[in-house]
Amino acid sequence: MTLQRPKGTKDHLPPGSPGLSLDIQASAHAHVQRVAAQVLERAGARLTATPLFEDAALVKRGVGGSTDIVRKEMFTVYYAGDHGGFVLRPEGTAPIVRSYLENGLKQLGSPLKLWTHGPMFRAENVQQGRLRQFHQVDYECIGSSDPLADAEAIALMWEIVTELGLRGVSIQLGSIGDPQDRAAYNEYLRELFAPHLDALSDDSKERLERNPMRILDSKSSSDQALIAELGVRPMLDFLGEDARAHFAAVQEFLREWEVPFEIDPSIVRGLDYYRRTAWELHHQGIGAKSALGGGGRYDGLAQELGSKAEVPGIGWAFGIERILLAMQDEGLSVPEPAGPLLYLAALEGAQVPLAAQLARQARAVGGAEFSYRKRGAGQAYKEAARLGARYAGVIGSEEAAAHALKLKHLGSGETSTVPFGELNTFLMTTFQGEDS
Incomplete structure (x- = not known):
């Protein structure tokens, strides 16, 4: 029997290897990480790292029990002993906020900017740019609810991809409002979809009562057809006065800094701890699933993980493999590793x-x-x-x-x-x- 790497994973190879596409060049991954480090650390972000596996409870609370990640895509790890299991981390935000709370990182000042990079794990349906072990760069700004922090986070993501040479990227910007705004929107969605229950997919039927906003993220073509047929109003129509002012301030900062963006009313984040700003970074050259990464504000996450007080935060992540696919599409290369002296x-x-x-x-x-x-x-x-x-x-x-x-x-x-x-x-x- 010939041993092979597991499905949905890739080897990162040294220069000179045969069939070396950009996304499997070890030096290309290192180049993206190096550029991200330069941009983020110039802005005061500090490198951190969390374990590759976490308590299953952290991921369920930090990512959300109604998400596909928790329901379908987690890699669960058990060991001999009385424990509910661990999961290989599917994303970076919840582990970083857990580390922030557990290690008393508030003492380092507020807001605290942290960044990390490394492998994440999801049981994806494997396709181009969608792997079961993939790699991310992750940035978090913890301790500020100011729209200036939102704008800076978006600008830093933009600076990284432009310093990498990418030109065919766009920022899709939205807002999901405050908890009361989201509650009003969920009630509107329940009333709108209830008469059409039979037309919804099984997943969306389940979401209708618990978390209707998740229906709008459905991958089902029949769900998306129904959403278009019903003319679902966007979340932006339900923003309260404070959330609307926050959203306007973020946009104004981005315009002043000449960071291009487009308003996308369809962006939603269905979990209760998300607040206000949400965005995605897209590149049309890599196919229908064009997102390179995204981010958002999560002011309620710390409390969900056990904090007595609200700790505001905003962050983002992008997939290194997807960034490299976009670079390859644009014909970009990475610097050749220097030979020996x-x-x-x-x-x-x-x-x-x-x-x-x-x-x-x-x-x-x-x-x-x-x-x-x-x-x-x-x-x-x-x-x-x-x-x-x-x-x-x-x-x-x-x-x-x-x-x-x-x-x-x-x-x-x-x-x-x-x-x-x-x-x-x-x-x-x-x-x-x-x-x-």
Whole structure:
């Protein structure tokens, strides 16, 4: 039996691997994470990390019992002992808010900006950009209910994708109001859909009483046809005065900052702890399921997880694989990983340990590699070029006796004789000079 990776997962491969599309390049994933880190940490966000698995109760309360994630897509993990089970985390927000509360992170100041990246797990129907193990960048701003925090969160997401070079993206912006606004909207939906119960899917029939807003997110074509036929009014029509003013302020900040957006009245978040601002980031080039990520305000989540006081928060996440598919669609590439600063090879077996010793010494300055067996000079320079090395050198009995290397710059072809004891100084000086 040939072992293969599980369905819905991908290996992230090193440069030079065959069939290397952008979404499975390990260096491409690292590039997205690196750009996100630069943008978010310039804005004061601090890197955090939570376990890959959490209590099932956290996910059910933090994501919502009526969502497809909880009802159909969770990976549950059991172990010997009296415990209700753990789940592999399907998203990042609930674990970060749990960590914030459990570890007293309020002491770090308010608002506290946190970000993370890493794998998430959902039992998806596998298709392009929809994996069972996928990777996200996640940003959370905890402790502020100001519309300025909402606008900044959206702007940071926009800055990341534009710094990655994406141009065919759009922000779809909406609001789901305050709890009383949502209650009024849910009552309207119940009254509207009740006479058409037989036309709803089984999932939507179940949602009608518990959480009617979730019907609007239904993946059923018959549900969507009924929604269009009935001319369902949008949530925006039900916003109260405070939520409407908040929404207007967010839009004004975004316009001042020249962050483009479109109002999308169809955006909903059905869970009770969501508040006001909600948005999605789309790219039409990756197919019908065009969302790259999204975010929203969740002022009621901390209380849902056990906090006595309300802790306002807003955050977002995007899928790294989906970002890379969008980049691939636009013909974008990622920077090639830099080759080593130095490559050394021994002309004779007796000098292989010396080549290794000098290469290890040079790693204090930059990347350095060596051959594990003797090589001819031609082979050595060919291998150094394949690796993208800046300098290459060979060591034979003459070099060993003279305690000096003859280094060749592979770009210019110039050679330099460098005593062993001066190797790092030479490399550092020339490296800094070329990169200045």
